[in-house]
Amino acid sequence: MRKGTVKQFDSNSAYGFIEDDLTHSSYFVFYKSIKEEGYKKLNVGQRVRYQLAQGKKGLQCINVYVDHD
Template sequence: MLSGKVKWFNNAKGYGFILADGRDEDLFAHYSAIQGDGYKTLKAGQPVSFEILQGPKGLHAINIQPLGSNARLHTSEG
């Protein structure tokens, strides 16, 4: 797994871009590649881990997992 930060993500369109640590090329990030239950979204600057897949129009981030304090946690406490 690689790590990086979300460059930007548009909730209405369901996609954005991630900048991998140590790389210059942006990686396409689609909401369907975000791991977890519930509403799948990312925020600019949010740290993430992911894998890279070569798509027809460039590199895609897949198996995206939000990291750190910005990660949304689902609990049954209420």
């Protein structure tokens, strides 16, 4: 899995962006891709693990897990 940092996440709009550790590129993330229990949101600066998949407008994050370390 890839690792990155949440750069932006708007709970009202239910989407945001994650910056990849290796490429420093930012990728779109939709709240349905977050694999956590309960209310699905991400906080700016939070560390995450994820996979990339082709979306309608380019690569986006899927299977997003928050790093609890």
